[in-house]
Structures are given as C-alpha cells and as structure tokens.
Amino acid sequence: MDIRQRLSKKSNKFLEDLNAYLFAKGKNFKEIDVIIEELEVHLLEAERKGKPIEKVVGNSPGEYMEMISEEMPVDYSNWIKYAVIIILGSFTFQIFMDILNGPLSYSILEIVGDVTISILFILLTLVSFTWITKRGMSDRKAILVLTPVMIVPVAMFVGLIYLNRHVETPVIHFGVTSSWLIVSLASILVIAITLWAKSWVLVVILSLLILPEFLLGLTSLSIETQLIVSTIISYGGIFLYIWIVSRREK
Structure with missing residues (x-):
C-alpha cells in the first residue's frame, strides 16, 4: 500500500x-x-x-x-521556462481566435499589454498559492482567495481590448501566408505543451473557445444569437470539462 x-x-x-x-x-x-x-x-x-x-x-x-x-535554492531556469510557456500560451489563444476573422494584425499596445498581464497573472498566482498553503486553508477558502486572481487578469484583458480601440499605437500587419505560418507555429506549440504536460486541457479549452464560434458562423443565425450561443457553449463546456476532470482526480 x-x-x-x-x-x-x-x-x-x-x-x-x-x-x-x-x-x-x-x-x-x-x-x-x-x-x-x-x-x-x-x-x-x-x-x-x-x-x-x-x-x-x-x-x-x-x-x-x-x-x-x-x-533550498530557487530553480530560476525552470521558472523562466514556465513563464515563457504561459506567455506564449496566452498568445496562442488570441491567434486561434483572431485567425477566424482573416489575416492577423496586432498593435504594439496589444503585444506589450498581453505580456504584462500574463506576467502579472503568474506573480498573483504564485503569491496566492504561497499565502494559501502556508496557512493550510481549506479548499473552500482557497477558492475564495483564488477567484479574484482569476478574475483580475480577465478583466484586464477586456480592458486592454477597449483601450486598444481608443489609443493608437503602431500596428504590425501580417499577410495571409504569414498569418497561417504563425497559426502553424502556434499549433506546434500547443501540441508540444500537450505532450510535455501529458494533459489535454489546453487542446480541449482551445477547441471549446474556437469551434462553437466557427461552426455557428456557418449558420444563418444572427450575429447576436451566434455570440450568445457560442458563449454559453464555450464557457459551459469549459466548466463541465474542469468539473469532470476534478471529479476524476478525486
């Protein structure tokens, strides 16, 4: 035993x-x-x-x-590796969602903002885990502490979208060929992370975020209806998937 x-x-x-x-x-x-x-x-x-x-x-x-x-010494090389993976991972989500609307283009504000928010998310998560575990908190209390940590970066990403619409910064435009090359590289990164982590979490969440919007775009439904239905399917599916995985882990 x-x-x-x-x-x-x-x-x-x-x-x-x-x-x-x-x-x-x-x-x-x-x-x-x-x-x-x-x-x-x-x-x-x-x-x-x-x-x-x-x-x-x-x-x-x-x-x-x-x-x-x-x-114990700090393993800086490991954490630099994880930080890079998380930052690149956040970009892959954006790339896969943006390619549905045509060739890619990103402003300097978007790029700098994405990197900054990703680093902030990493720091907030590490500080929160340190605080929670040192005090031996129960799962329920830990969730209460971690919820704002999850919400703040999402709110900042939403804020970045609106800020980008009102603040002009240089924009990098990619052609059709360049855009699909970037998508190919992002796909390789997703596959590599999946194999390395031995988990389908990233693939499943990406699929749930992208496929509903893409498939509903092929229908005759109004844009508003497509948005509502795709949001329900995406986030409902992600919640269900995480719940199933958590139950299985238990």
Missing part, C-alpha cells in the same frame, strides 16, 4: 500544502519530491507511535514550510 494511503488526512493535507508552497517558491521539482518522500516516512513513523503531526513539523506548519524553503 502507498505511504500516502496509510497517513492521516491531516498529514496528507500538510504534504499537499508543502508541495504547493515549495512549487510556488520556485524550487526544483526533483528536490521537492525528495523532501516530500522523506517527510512521508517521518510522519508515518510518528503516527504509528501515536504522536501528532506537530512532533515532526512543530507547532507552526507555516514556519516549518518557510524554513525548508530557505534551505
């Missing part, structure tokens, strides 16, 4: 929080795994002897997490 299955719910919660905390602090994945495996053994031995988790991690789990984090 796996060690995790023999540990108490409280010990498992602490290990999950520690894992997420060290991840948010930019530590190396392999080193995190080593730390977690060692703690699993110590916690199991303590529980067998009837000792509480505090005998291993002290009275303040948050301070214990911080102490371990300070002893």
Whole structure:
C-alpha cells in the first residue's frame, strides 16, 4: 500500500500544502519530491507511535514550510521556462481566435499589454498559492482567495481590448501566408505543451473557445444569437470539462 494511503488526512493535507508552497517558491521539482518522500516516512513513523503531526513539523506548519524553503535554492531556469510557456500560451489563444476573422494584425499596445498581464497573472498566482498553503486553508477558502486572481487578469484583458480601440499605437500587419505560418507555429506549440504536460486541457479549452464560434458562423443565425450561443457553449463546456476532470482526480 502507498505511504500516502496509510497517513492521516491531516498529514496528507500538510504534504499537499508543502508541495504547493515549495512549487510556488520556485524550487526544483526533483528536490521537492525528495523532501516530500522523506517527510512521508517521518510522519508515518510518528503516527504509528501515536504522536501528532506537530512532533515532526512543530507547532507552526507555516514556519516549518518557510524554513525548508530557505534551505533550498530557487530553480530560476525552470521558472523562466514556465513563464515563457504561459506567455506564449496566452498568445496562442488570441491567434486561434483572431485567425477566424482573416489575416492577423496586432498593435504594439496589444503585444506589450498581453505580456504584462500574463506576467502579472503568474506573480498573483504564485503569491496566492504561497499565502494559501502556508496557512493550510481549506479548499473552500482557497477558492475564495483564488477567484479574484482569476478574475483580475480577465478583466484586464477586456480592458486592454477597449483601450486598444481608443489609443493608437503602431500596428504590425501580417499577410495571409504569414498569418497561417504563425497559426502553424502556434499549433506546434500547443501540441508540444500537450505532450510535455501529458494533459489535454489546453487542446480541449482551445477547441471549446474556437469551434462553437466557427461552426455557428456557418449558420444563418444572427450575429447576436451566434455570440450568445457560442458563449454559453464555450464557457459551459469549459466548466463541465474542469468539473469532470476534478471529479476524476478525486
């Protein structure tokens, strides 16, 4: 039987929080795994002897997490890689949606804004995970904290769209051939991320965002109806997919 299955719910919660905390602090994945495996053994031995988790991690789990984090170096190369993937990933969503309306064109304001918002999203997420895990919050409280983190970047992207309409900056126009070359490169990136992450999440979400709008555009429905129906299908489908994946993970 796996060690995790023999540990108490409280010990498992602490290990999950520690894992997420060290991840948010930019530590190396392999080193995190080593730390977690060692703690699993110590916690199991303590529980067998009837000792509480505090005998291993002290009275303040948050301070214990911080102490371990300070002893581990930050893996900057890994985090630069993830930051680049997230930023490029945000561009792929925009590219696939924009190509439906013809050749691509982007203003300098759009490009700089997308990169800035993506970096802000990464920082907000890391800070939030650090804060949540250090305090050992329940899933419900964690969701309450993370909800604004998800909403703020979306609101900023919407604001960027309106700002771009009223503030003129140089625009980079791509021809038909160049546009489809960019789409091809974006497709390769999506496939590479999917294979690397061993997850279909990105492909499914992209499909749900793009296909409904494209397919409804082939119908005789009014633009307003197409917009309403595609929005319901897209976001309803994304919610359903995430719910199904979460249930399966549980």
